[in-house]
Amino acid sequence: MARHKPFTIDDLWRLARIGAPSLSPDGAQAVAAVTRPDMAANRSPASLWLFSTLGGRPRELTRCGDKDGAPRFSPLGDLVGFVARREQEGAKDSEPQFYVIPPDGGEARRVGNVATGVGGFKWFPDGRRIAFVSWVRPGLKGAAAQAKAHQAFTERKETGIASDAEIVRFWDHMIPMDRVPHVLVLDLDTGRSTDLFEGTPYELTRFEPDESCFDIAPDGQSLVFAWDPDPAKRTDSRPAIVELRLRGKRFQTLAQDAEWGFTTPAYAPDGEAVAFRACHRGQKHTMPQQLGLWRREDGVWEVPSANWDHEVQAPLHWEDDGQALLFTAEQRGRQHLWRFDLPDRRAEVVVEGGWVLAFDKAAGTVVTLADTADHPARLQAHLPGEDVRRMEHLNDRALAAFELGRTEEVWITGALGDAVQVWLHYPPGFDPKKKHPVLHTIHGGPHTAPGDNWHWRWNNKVFAAQGYVVASVNYHGSSSFGHAFKDSISHRWGELELQDIEAATDWLLSKRWVDKRRVFASGGSYGGYMVAWMNGHCAPGRYAAYICHAGCYDWTAMFADDCWPWTGDEMGAWYWEDPAKIASQSPHAFASAFSTPTLVVHGALDYRVPDAQGFAYYNTLKARGVPARMLWFPDENHWVLKPRNSRQWHQAFFDWLTRYDRVKT
Template identity: 35%
Template sequence: MKQIGVALWLLFLPFVLFTAQAQESKPLSVDVLWQIERIGSPQISPSGEYIVAPVTRYDMDTDKGESQLWLFSPDGKTQRPLTAEGLRASQPTFSPDGQALAFISKRHKDDVGQVYILPMNQPGEATRLTSVPTGAYGIKWVGEHIYFISKVWPGKNWDDIAEQVKHEANSHVSAHQWNALPYAQFDHWLDENREAHVFRIPATGGEVQAVTQPLNIQLPRSSQSASSYDIDPSERYIALVSDSLNDGVSPNNDIFLAEIGATEATNMTPQNRGNDYNPMFSPDGQVLAFQRQLITGFYADTSNLVVYDLNKKTEKVLTEDWDRSVRGLVWTANSRGLFGTIDDAATSRVYAINARNGKVKALTGETNFSGLSISNNGILVGTNDSFLHPAQLVKIDTRNGSTTRLDTFNDALLADVELGTYESVTYKGYNGDDIQMWVHYPPGFDKSKKYPLFLLIHGGPHGAISNGFHYRWNAQTFASWGYVTAWHNFHGSSGFGQEFTDSINPDWVTAPYADTIAAANWFAEKDWIDADRMVAGGGSYGGYLSTILLGKEHPFNALLIHAPVYNMYSQMSADFAVHAERFGHYWEKPEIYRDISPHYYADKFNTPALIIHGQKDLRVPVGQSFELFRTLQSRGVDSRLIYYPDENHWILKPNNSVYWYQQVRNWVEQYATPGAQ
């Protein structure tokens, strides 16, 4: 009897272990999302010996994140912290010989970010190099100097600037004053009395030298980064981006070239009214590459790669026959080509681009890549992510695109997370055109049962949803609640060619709306979808299109509307005007705005809607949601407004994000019961 009992137990044991494992598995919840350690763009040393990348962790108790620099090796054997916990560090940049690392940090008594230097070939602590009262960012280490950006008051020396900083910190006047545009950028106000300029300091220490101030031109007023300028390897030239019109209403960013120490710069692109940006000297110093868009006022215009021969003084557009935008570029060490992460049909792929003839070759396939960095001996590294895993540090074979993972972050955390599956499908949308769509299935999906649909509408509108890991709108998290979840790349989405991207301008409504309804119909025809349990929603432009749905026929029981453009007229209070530059202002072309502004459809609003917005959102000012909420309430439509006084266009704080996901879940479950039936 005892032997039989043991035998029965041994037979039962696999089932017990399986059940225990099933019980231990967990969904990709918002709590898990905020436990993930997030790897940023890596930098590889010139020799290929070291790789450094920022890694950010978040603490729910403090509601804050902190970034450490971590050290890795190309063989995958090294993974250790390089900077101390509790001290934020970013923008790692190697010295030309790779034996030291510069980075930006704010530590000890720093009020703003400063440049720090850390030796790589010997023990030692990081030492502060700069003491700039307005802070440093956008660093590059070229030759014997470290270059950086700082926003300063023109005409003042450093002592005067320090006094000005102290005065403003102690002032009890909170007023801002503007006499010209721009006055804001995304989530912060701009000080029109300050200018962003490039400076340099010897890497061994010494006096800070102004590089661009003597040229009497400044970097773009709205935003600047390390990609706003470049220095040639001999430190003879600087190439920078500046608004040649000095017009915040309709800027024209051009590439300027100057000798360092000179008092004049040459506009290299005066003939182009579109944007020219991201100057990059080749490693041999013979060529200046940059990106060019041709259409004024269209941020998603195809970005072409242009090369300028500094000796011959000739320019060539390399990719004008390629219907994709170049981005994320790095030069090869031999100056014969570049690698880039290209938005290509809903995937960010690594491409090789020949710098002589513009020929392109795709190296990678299914999943997203970003943050490329390459060594002098040709080791290419970057990050790779997909819908099913967050960014991982990888080495990329430049011959065939195969990858070798170099980190182990998040493996233990995600080991017991049960994920669903996903696939890419194509359906017929507006005008019979093919529309690509990502479909996410819940864990344990059973096609013999019926599931509710949560259709997500991406923002932009010209930013496609690609095969990458998303923290703010994670489709796998939504799917884990018991919904088939989908992202459709409707007309206007990037990565499918210029004609497709530009097809919705200035009519933002017709094609994307038709594509959305066609997506819903595609699902309704599936045996595994319950057409009576459909909800939809999106943010930014996705919030706009969701608000358009409020006033038109649709099959959705309820809508999620985050940071929507509701009134195209009052949207003029945003940090930039969407259609004005290209198609005319509303007093010039009133019919454009009349046809596409959702508030004109308000008499038809009758769908329950959850509205979410942040006070610091200057891209879509918060008044848009208050207008929409009052409209819905006045019409007696079931609606809820969630307001964040401390968030911008995105919900970025850990606890606020958890609340966001909880409230979204409560809302959609109220109108579309989750799970298989």
């Protein structure tokens, strides 16, 4: 088949999307959720698949569910547990429930019926129980009382949500009213659930709690979890690590410090140590997540990775000998799987990215889910003494029809004279003897990093297929380049980032193959902020047009967002303390200089950057007579997730570029 078809948004949505793998105890096979979007039906159903690490063909394990997800092999390997909403025996799940299915096939079986729903879970070592997250009403006792209260709430006619919490909503959902996340135990034989935190002040984080928030001891007698002792329960909290002895229900704080935040605990194989992520928030709000360790023998905690300038990502996976841990961490626009040796306090790369998204290890076999800029996530097996083995080829045939164009990593001199990384994605058939338009895709965060990775929403290959050379700058403030680089933008947002982007534009304009009249800039979230900032700071005509998706526009008004405690630390003051300092970092204060045509995109369910930000920017552009267009989604959040809305987003995106492309028009 000729590889000359342009890679379109429809083609992107035809590709299978693989979830995090879970290995069987013998390491012979992995289970993962596979999402196969349906553009016509405007839905993205997911089923479970089994993948062999030894070379066998993948096979679909479940078919009857809509979104079967989060699968995990049981410790005995006889069952795969997963979370789903299904209809079984005439009863349709109103909340996600726990299901099990034998890996050799058969029907999935719902275990019990938890009125408040089942979230992230882990198996007990006996394989007959799970611990899981559920949002419960803390003043009630027993599952029956929880079920009665939950039914009354769901059937109520009122729609108001009342709260006196510091944080009322998060990303795209309200924090459940009068409920907190607890850890419960579900017995597979009886289907009965028990709340381990009932009658205590303990709860998990209220901000997307999952199975990484707790761990079960190897002997099944204890559970360790992260708990925020501050009644305020803010996003900038400093959690402690607490252990619960299940017999007698005795709680003991293992690690707590007013200056540090501890999260994602994991027991050592012998249960005599607990690893966790430790962040020295009292020192600086941008401090990285480091590797923390508590040992039972002396009851003290330490930070073994204190001298390693990388940020540790969850989950933490102990090696069988208890001498090292596996985890992912970014490095210069890539994310690798690392092994951190505790005795030597040394980190080494086990599997190189691209971008390692997820992994698991059992019986000496490592399985990784990793993507690159050239392909979506793939499952690979890494067996001792053998070459890396692909475990699936779900997208190979579909991708074979396209020439995606090459990706190149370049370095330029940016702000402060520092080296700054730029990723270039060239259009298929790129000819350096011809003139090409340039499109900046400016990343959000700001403390994240684009790199050698695939992206399902801002896919640089889809953009490049339109004929653009796509540039992604890892400006000052980006992650994966050390703490000093990440922290450098604090209290002066916009300044160094703009210098880096402008330096990249200068570098591009020096190339003979760049059409100087056709340079565009787009960005989402903090990248949207940067586009609005550029409109007030870059010379008119420097960029032909901007696209601002979910962009921050007015930092005072942004106090309506879900992460307001972070703002004062990042910007150097609260808006009522130093209005001038806040305004000096806010695009709205420079509206008098706006002149570049801008497409503004926002979703109504965006609580990280409320949609009033987008409308304020759009209305200002209109008031100033600057060409502008608004695309607003009533049913999308910070991201555009529905297939048909994604198609509309891309059509509007490309139509706007075409409108101001001086050659195409």
